[in-house]
Amino acid sequence: MPELPEMANLARQMNRELKGKVVAGVEVRQPKVLNGPEEQFRGLVLGKAFDAVRSKGKWVMAELLPDAHFLLSLGMGGEALYHRAGEVLPERYQVKFTFSDGDSLTINFWWFGYAHAVRAADLGAHRMTAELGLSPLDDSEFTYDAFTAVLEGRKGGIKSFLMDQKNIAGIGNVYIQEILWNARLHPNRRITDIEPAQMQVLFKEIRDTLRKATDLGGLIYERDLYNQKGRYEIYYLGAADGKAVCPMCGAKIEKLKSAGTPSYICPTCQK
């Protein structure tokens, strides 16, 4: 489940490691992860040099000079791993870049990931990245005013709102549990039913939760560019087996379905 914290760290590491590297070889084992014919992808990537690598929501966006961008989404799970020349590569990957110095990058999707390449002029037409909403860790963009502005007029449940990437970019079904528990909000709580004071708390918890997870290197069961685990532990670990209790009140964590996906809540703390 790579969400904003994992992808932000991955982008930072890729930016440090790959900037200036020239793509000498591309291997695509599963062309359906691309956004077009394999030949077009190769044409956009081969011979190009990685420049600034950033993240936006659950996407890593790398500039390829000249004239292209490489866009990576790990979907429902996967890793992007960096390998020094001569290191043993993992057996399983869908896409591999080899650089002119012999280093390489393997990208593995457990399920439904995207490795896209676009011309620089077409970046704005790449809807999955172009239509992303607010970046929660950008303090100049994610202000309380901006947050309430996108909330304006919305009437649905708070979980489905926060998970919609067009509203806020980067929250998936793992961190939403943390955020809502931290804010003491039930996932089915109607937006129109949340008091301003509580909305302020929610705003703060979105930022703080994602920032803390990013600072801790992401989730404890995810891997970064160097195949290192993160140190952020989710509070409801084991809830799927009915073994988790609320760290605040000790009540048993309950599983329910909300916005189409499973949710885990403390029935006493979250209203």
Place this chain on the structure above:
Amino acid sequence: MPELPEMANLARQMNRELKGKVVAGVEVRQPKVLNGPEEQFRGLVLGKAFDAVRSKGKWVMAELLPDAHFLLSLGMGGEALYHRAGEVLPERYQVKFTFSDGDSLTINFWWFGYAHAVRAADLGAHRMTAELGLSPLDDSEFTYDAFTAVLEGRKGGIKSFLMDQKNIAGIGNVYIQEILWNARLHPNRRITDIEPAQMQVLFKEIRDTLRKATDLGGLIYERDLYNQKGRYEIYYLGAADGKAVCPMCGAKIEKLKSAGTPSYICPTCQK
């Protein structure tokens, strides 16, 4: 509640009474019931002769020679009344046609009706009539095959399907109660959950219910072109006050909300 039976009878009566009559005068008291500026409506109607008058779904469609059509929907209630020259007109109406022989037609909407006029060439662009679905009393059109064809792939509740004018034209929130009770189907019953044998029954009851009501001159509380009441009595009369019982089993008729509108069902007979 003028639905298919009332409108079919109204069209038949108008066809008999108005064919050949020339529109000598038009009075529009409430221009918002028109589909354009009042002057345009007058231009399309004045001096024209009524020709064939037919019905389709809840609409009466009259040919005006040359080159126009008059389209009438009584919405949530109302009457179209014919008056011989010299008769006293009702006080309340939104639109009145006066014919060259002194006879007249008054149209009264209780709520949300439409009196539209279009050029013959624009009839196909009049979406509210052009997009109507199957005509249940047209035996060559409303076959069981055609019925199952529009049902193909649908997964919602049966009531919302039958009330959608794009599927079958003419069923409103009155006759749907009769049809579903006759077919022993609960309004919320999933389409995918209805056995073929029961679907056959439903098909038959759509036809038979609407045909019987048409033959009886429509609902007992509606008025035809000659201000005469119909003779079709709904089975759940008084259900809104909790006073109706099922004619079959004697259980109290229950009120519930289905597809956004009230429904009345026998809790034991309709599953």
Place this chain on the structure above:
DNA sequence: AGTTGCAACAGGGA
């Protein structure tokens, strides 16, 4: 654990 697109559903307004 992800996103898209579509059908189904509900609410408000004319």
Place this chain on the structure above:
DNA sequence: CTCCCTGTTGCAAC
């Protein structure tokens, strides 16, 4: 008892 529009929700697909 009408219809249309819009936003929301649920589902199947990739």
